[in-house]
Amino acid sequence: MGIGEEAVQFHQMGYNCAQSVLAACGKYTGLDQNTALNVAAGFGGGVRSGEICGAISGAVMAIGLIEPDKRKVAAMTKQCVDSFRQEFGCVRCLELKQNRISCDALIEYGAKYIEELMKQKD
Numbered sequence: 768m769g770i771g772e773e774a775v776q777f778h779q780m781g782y783n784c785a786q787s788v789l790a791a792c793g794k795y796t797g798l799d800q801n802t803a804l805n806v807a808a809g810f811g812g813g814v815r816s817g818e819i820c821g822a823i824s825g826a827v828m829a830i831g832l833i834e835p836d837k838r839k840v841a842a843m844t845k846q847c848v849d850s851f852r853q854e855f856g857c858v859r860c861l862e863l864k865q866n867r868i869s870c871d872a873l874i875e876y877g878a879k880y881i882e883e884l885m886k887q888k889d
Contacts, residue, residue, distance in 0.1 A: 774878035775871045777804075783811020784870050788825030788877040795885050796832035813860030820860050822870070822877035823851050829881045833888070847880060 768776070774791035778784065785807040790800050798806070809815065810824040830843045852858050854876060855868050863873065 769879075770882045771875035771879045774874045778871060778874050783807070784821030784874050784877075785810030785825035785828070786821075787874045788822050788881070789828050791878045792825075792829040792881045795881060796829050798832065817861035818859055819848075820851065820858055820863055820873055822873035823848060823858055825874075826877040826881055830884070833881075833885065843884070850880060851876070 770791050774787045777787035777790050782790065782804060786804045789796070789798070789807045790803040792798075793800060793803055796803070807821075807825055807828060810828075811821040813819055813821065814824070826847050827844050830847060831840055834840050834843060848858055851873070855863060855873065856866060857863060
């Protein structure tokens with residue numbers, strides 16, 4: 768099973784978008800599953816406010832864990848958000864839902880984005 772499918776499987780078990788992405792990226796971040804699920808628990812639903820998509824939040828948390836240089840983290844975060852915007856047209860949870868973009872598609876994209884980032888980093 769690929770990382771995208773693993774992330775979607777977390778979502779199907781009832782975890783939010785941020786939890787699903789961050790937990791699936793454990794082999795890259797070094798976080799154990801329980802820690803990832805706990806840390807990201809409040810980030811679903813656009814931090815429970817309909818704002819930035821939880822899948823993006825999960826991916827950004829993973830970036831922070833895999834890259835120690837804060838300047839690089841800032842640049843990588845911007846690239847990540849821009850990539851989601853280009854792929855899906857917006858980054859706000861409410862807008863994504865209004866546009867009928869499935870959480871599973873966003874979650875899969877976020878997890879695969881981190882995996883691709885790690886392949887480029889090697």
